[in-house]
Each structure stands twice: as structure tokens, then as C-alpha cells.
Amino acid sequence: MSELDYTPNDCPLPRRRADFDTFDEAIDYAARSAKGMNFHDARGQLERAYPYAQLREDALGHAARLIGMGVGRGDRVALIAETSAEFCAAFAACVYAGAWPVPLPLPTTFGGKDSYIEQLGVQLSSSDPVLLLYPAEIGDMAAAAAANQGCRGMDWDEFAALDAPEAELPALDPDDICYLQYSSGSTRFPTGVAVTHRALLHNLSGHSRSMNIGEGDRGVSWLPLYHDMGLVGCFLSMIGNQVSVDYIRTEHFARRPLAWLDLITRNPGNSMSYSPTFGYDICARRISSQSHVAERFDLSRWRLAGNGADMIRPDVMQCFVNAFAEAGFKASAFTPSYGLAEATLAVTVMPPGEGIQVELVEEERLSGSPRDLSRPARYRAIVNCGKPLPEMELEIRGENGAVKGDHQIGKVWCRGPSVMHSYFRNEEATRDCLVPAEDGGEAWLDTGDMGYMSKGYLYIVGRAKDMIIINGKNHWPQDIEWAVEQLPGFNHGDIAAFSVETESGEEAPAVLVHCRVSDPEERVRLRDQIADKVRSVTGMNCVVELVPPRTLPRTSSGKLSRAKAKKLYLSGEIAPLDLAA
Incomplete structure (x- = not known):
């Protein structure tokens, strides 16, 4: 496979760092370049190059189909978020049509058919969509879930075969809802997070500025597109910041995790690729029984190795460095971050090149318990998760709401343009976490996480509910x-x-x-x-x-x-x- 098979990294179109009013404008602008998405098989071989221009063309046709079906502005359209051109085009089509795309998960190995239908049912009941679109491979389960909910369901091919009559697209506003994203449930019961165009584009812009995304950068991802890090960081950000990206499916990564690193090795640009801790852990363990690391991999151009979505383990990161240093991987490429769906994605990001930094903290101080002098002190390494995105404010607060100083542990609160609009149709849950500001400014988001600040950097300790x-x-x-x-x-x-x-x-x-x-x-x-x-x-x-x-x-x-x-x-x-x- 030659580099010409890929969509390119660079093009004459000037880069814009997601400085658009609405996301349809971002798609339109990205489509003026030759950049785009590239989908790979289980062995990392290119299956389909999908330029943003083709994405836009397909999405406009699908938007006409949606409008022809009677899907209106503000209606929800549920999409099974497989890593495919079909999902990406359907998501963009919903945006053009003024509908709200709702990415939902694929089946997992845990549970079974009935469990998956039940899981979809909960999210379909919450989001109340008029339509569910899905890959034909899971048609039986998806159709059953749609029928149980009383919404129409069809697979990608059935939908694409519908007529696409000419239709007038609605004019979108920055404060319109762009999509609903179901949080993973690690902080609260899964609830639809309503994200506006303004919040999305602010986060995409902050992502680009904080990580200094530039010419020659290229995304590589195996992350699921129904989770905020995959959806926002590895799909929507690539469009908003005009970056080409290479994908392998999450299920392929689970079976052959080193295919991720093979893809980075073949990447003709500077790689940006993100993972929770467990992704790096799996790769380090898998390679430990193999030799010739330097012969198989070249990770020297991996500029941003993002780490987030879970507690960051410095020991695991060091094991990854030990395993792949001879392949050119640099520890300074690690880019820790902290975020959550309720803030669109990122809240803080480590400045590029600063790598993993830790502080050793006594466990008694972390838990707030009095020191047991009869036992030796125990310490935990707490990872620096970086600085707030531009225009995002961060505070650490005690139980009484008082703001704490440096190295004082409390709840993490944030506010800024990236914070969600609300939990969809759940006023009580919205009130619980979005707290009006005393200064009359934007509401504060109580993240439910515990941490502390030090010299402008955030350190996450754990989740309060755990x-x-x-x-x-x-x-x-x-x-x-x-x-x-x-x-x-x-x-x-x-x-x-x-x-x-x-x-x-x-x-x-x-x-x-x-x-x-x-x-x-x-x-x-x-x-x-x-x-x-x-x-x-x-x-x-x-x-x-x-x-x-x-x-x-x-x-x-x-x-x-x-x-x-x-x-x-x-x-x-x-x-x-x-x-x-």
C-alpha cells in the first residue's frame, strides 16, 4: 500500500482551528481540502479512503432523505456507532438536517443478545428517537430494540436506497443542540448529554490550540465512536480542525491490539493517537513475549500519545516506554488529559512535550482520613492531567462549596463555553450538577471527581462516588x-x-x-x-x-x-x- 492511497496530511487550504459558528460550516470547510478519513481492516490494511468532500456529498443526500421522511429540526436520530463511513455520513446528515444524532454502542462480548437489546432500549427510551439506523450485521437485535421502543429502524443500505428529494436545509444557530452523547455511566447513570454547536466547536478549538495541531499531523484511532474521546477527539475534531485520520475498529483492536501500532508505524505524518491506560497496558503486555520490536515498529513520529478517560497509571505508562523505546517511542509524547462528556470532552490537557509528571501523596491525605501512626505511611503516585483549555475555569471546592488552595483535595468544578447545555429531559440531574454562579456568569459543572490543583495544573485523585x-x-x-x-x-x-x-x-x-x-x-x-x-x-x-x-x-x-x-x-x-x- 502506497502513501497515495491515503487522504493526504497537507493541502493548500489554510487551517482553521474550529473557529466556525456551527458544525455544518466545519464540514463544508473541511470538504474543500483533499483530507479525510481512512478505514482499515483487522490487520491495519486500508479498506476505504473517504475524503471529507465525499462525506459532505453523502451527508447532504442523507439529509434530504431524512427531511423527506419527515424528520424535523430537533428530532433525535439514533445511530449505532460502528467505525464506518456509513455512520460518519449519517451523523453529518443529522447535523445538516437540524436533527440530533444520538450515537449508541455496538454489542460487546459481555452479556448477550437480550442484554444488548435491553441496553439499547434504555437509551432509546431516554432519547426518544424517530429513527434508528444500524449496520445490517446486527439487524435482528437493533430492529427488536427499535420495535420495542416504537421507533422506525432500518440498516444503512435500506436508508441509502430511499429517495432523496430536494429539500431546504434549516439555518442552524450556535446555541442549537448539535448531538446527544450518552455518558459511559462511570460517573452517573447513563444520561443523554445535550451538546450545543457552540460548546462542541469551543472544545474542538481548545483541543487544537492546547495540542498545537498543525501541518503534518494525522490522527490514528481505535476508540469507539459512541464514547466522548472517540466521537469528539477522534472524529469531530478531525473534521473541525481539517486533519486526516486513520481508523481501525474497536473490536479489531481488541483481537489484535498491535495493529494499532502497525498503523502508527505506516502513518506518513506525525501521529496523534489517544487511549485510556488499558490500551497502552495491553500493547506492552502483548509485545513482552516478542522480539524485534525495532524491526516491526517505528513510533518515532508519534507526537501526541494522548492518555485519559480513566485514572492514568504511571507504572503502566513506564512499561509501555520500556517496551517500545527501541522502536523510537518517546516518553515526552505522552499527553495526559482530563475530561468528561458533560464538558463535551477535554477540560485540561498537558502541554505537548511535558509527558507524564507525578506527585507522591500519602494515601491518608488522599482519602481525608486521619493518619494511623501505628502503620507506615503509604503513598500513591498522582498524575498531572495538565492545564485548563482556553476560556475554561477550574476550581477545587470543599463540601461547603468553599474554594480550596493548591494541594488541597476537593471536588473538581469547571465552567466555560465547552460545558453541556443539559441532560436531555432530566431537569433533576441537570440541577444536581449544573450550579448557577454567584457572579452571574456561566453555571459551574460539578464533575463528581476529586482532585487538587498545583501551579495551574490539575491532579485527579478519584471519583467521589467510588x-x-x-x-x-x-x-x-x-x-x-x-x-x-x-x-x-x-x-x-x-x-x-x-x-x-x-x-x-x-x-x-x-x-x-x-x-x-x-x-x-x-x-x-x-x-x-x-x-x-x-x-x-x-x-x-x-x-x-x-x-x-x-x-x-x-x-x-x-x-x-x-x-x-x-x-x-x-x-x-x-x-x-x-x-x-
Whole structure:
């Protein structure tokens, strides 16, 4: 495959850093260049080059079809967000038609057909779309979910075969809703985040300015397009900032993660590619059994290795550097960030080239618990997540709402043009997190996350709702999970920690652990070893349950869902392994 097969990195069209009033203008402008998207197969081989000019042409035709079907301004159109030209064109078509695209997830390996139909049903019920579009491969499940909800459903080909009568496109306003994005549920119950054109374009512009996106830069992504990092950072930002991008599907990455790095190696430009911690972890583990790293990969042009969407693990990042340094990967390429769907995507970004920076903080100070002088001090490495995007304000607040100073831990609050309009049709949830400002300015977003500031940089400690409080003492589940991960044989994501009520009515930490051991005696020894490890961290006994591999649930972005794990465990849907001989 030659570089000419790809859409190019550079072109004569002057770059605009998402300085448009509405996103349809951004599509129109990007279509004036030869840049675009490139879709690759499971081995990273180019299947389809899709210039932005072709995206625009297809989207305008689809917009006429939508209007011809009676889809009006403000109507929701649900889209199963597979990584394909069909999804991208349908999303853009909704924007042109004034409808609100609602990207929804593909089926995952966790659960089954009924579970997926139920999941779609919850989001379809919330978003109340007039139409669901989907790939033919999941037609049975998607059609069943649409029928249950009472909305029309059809696959991409059926939709494309409809007549496209001439139609007048609506004039859009910056304060119109551009799309609904369903948060992964890691911070709250999945709720539709309504994002305006103004908020989207501000975030895309801030993304470009903070990361200094320029000529020669090119995106590479395997992230799902129904999650904010994939949708906004790796799809909409590429259009808004006129950047060519190469995609492999998320399911292909799951089977062959090193295809991601193969794609970066073949990238003819300076790569921008982002991942949660677990993506780097999988690649480092997969390559550890192989040699000839330098012969297979060239990662020297990977300029921005973004990291976010979950707690950033400095040990995992170092393992990735160790594994791929000889292939030219530079630790300074790491670009930590912090964000959430309720702020469109990014809130803070590390300036390019500064890499991973950490501070060691006593665990008692992180949890707000008094120091136990009978035990040696324990520390956790907290990663610097960077500086706020331009025009975004950040404050750390205590329980009484008072603003805290540097190195004082509290809730992370932010405000600025990137903050969402509301949760769709959920006034109570909107009021809970969007708090009017006393100065009469924009409302503050209570993110639900805990962190602290230091010299203008943000450090994230954890999610407030995940805190385990036992006997008046606070414990972060990450500390318990990371302690267990230090035992031999465990991978990142094998452990979920939360609190449960014991038979005596007292609260105790519970730990669910993926177990790959079949011998009953070995399982008992493993359980006792884990209990000892947790006791050394918390100073108390805990409930340890060994569960089959791939049992612990994850959010749509691949993050461990502790809340769902607890719910499934208490309901009996996660059944512990039998330890009896």
C-alpha cells in the first residue's frame, strides 16, 4: 500500500482551528481540502479512503432523505456507532438536517443478545428517537430494540436506497443542540448529554490550540465512536480542525491490539493517537513475549500519545516506554488529559512535550482520613492531567462549596463555553450538577471527581462516588485494586473493589478478582493471599470473591464499572467460583 492511497496530511487550504459558528460550516470547510478519513481492516490494511468532500456529498443526500421522511429540526436520530463511513455520513446528515444524532454502542462480548437489546432500549427510551439506523450485521437485535421502543429502524443500505428529494436545509444557530452523547455511566447513570454547536466547536478549538495541531499531523484511532474521546477527539475534531485520520475498529483492536501500532508505524505524518491506560497496558503486555520490536515498529513520529478517560497509571505508562523505546517511542509524547462528556470532552490537557509528571501523596491525605501512626505511611503516585483549555475555569471546592488552595483535595468544578447545555429531559440531574454562579456568569459543572490543583495544573485523585467509607475511614478503591495487582498473575482490570454489608450488619470492603486457577486448593491459597494484601492496605478484613475471567463489567469506553459490578454481585448475576474441593 502506497502513501497515495491515503487522504493526504497537507493541502493548500489554510487551517482553521474550529473557529466556525456551527458544525455544518466545519464540514463544508473541511470538504474543500483533499483530507479525510481512512478505514482499515483487522490487520491495519486500508479498506476505504473517504475524503471529507465525499462525506459532505453523502451527508447532504442523507439529509434530504431524512427531511423527506419527515424528520424535523430537533428530532433525535439514533445511530449505532460502528467505525464506518456509513455512520460518519449519517451523523453529518443529522447535523445538516437540524436533527440530533444520538450515537449508541455496538454489542460487546459481555452479556448477550437480550442484554444488548435491553441496553439499547434504555437509551432509546431516554432519547426518544424517530429513527434508528444500524449496520445490517446486527439487524435482528437493533430492529427488536427499535420495535420495542416504537421507533422506525432500518440498516444503512435500506436508508441509502430511499429517495432523496430536494429539500431546504434549516439555518442552524450556535446555541442549537448539535448531538446527544450518552455518558459511559462511570460517573452517573447513563444520561443523554445535550451538546450545543457552540460548546462542541469551543472544545474542538481548545483541543487544537492546547495540542498545537498543525501541518503534518494525522490522527490514528481505535476508540469507539459512541464514547466522548472517540466521537469528539477522534472524529469531530478531525473534521473541525481539517486533519486526516486513520481508523481501525474497536473490536479489531481488541483481537489484535498491535495493529494499532502497525498503523502508527505506516502513518506518513506525525501521529496523534489517544487511549485510556488499558490500551497502552495491553500493547506492552502483548509485545513482552516478542522480539524485534525495532524491526516491526517505528513510533518515532508519534507526537501526541494522548492518555485519559480513566485514572492514568504511571507504572503502566513506564512499561509501555520500556517496551517500545527501541522502536523510537518517546516518553515526552505522552499527553495526559482530563475530561468528561458533560464538558463535551477535554477540560485540561498537558502541554505537548511535558509527558507524564507525578506527585507522591500519602494515601491518608488522599482519602481525608486521619493518619494511623501505628502503620507506615503509604503513598500513591498522582498524575498531572495538565492545564485548563482556553476560556475554561477550574476550581477545587470543599463540601461547603468553599474554594480550596493548591494541594488541597476537593471536588473538581469547571465552567466555560465547552460545558453541556443539559441532560436531555432530566431537569433533576441537570440541577444536581449544573450550579448557577454567584457572579452571574456561566453555571459551574460539578464533575463528581476529586482532585487538587498545583501551579495551574490539575491532579485527579478519584471519583467521589467510588469512595469506600468504613468505620468513618475513607478508602479509595483504586488503592485496594492496585495493591492486589502487585500480586503475580493479575492484569490491570482484573479487580473490582467496593463496600458491602456483612451478616453482622457492618460495612466491609469487598474485592472481586478474576481467577484463572482451576485447582481448588490453589484457589483457597489465592483468596487468602489477596485477603492478606488488602488487610495490609486497609487494616481490616475483607470479603474476597474469585470470579471467572471476563466477568467484571465495563463501561462503553472500556473502563471498569465498579457500581455495576457491585449490583451484579449483590443480585447474584456474578457468581463466585466454588472453592470447595
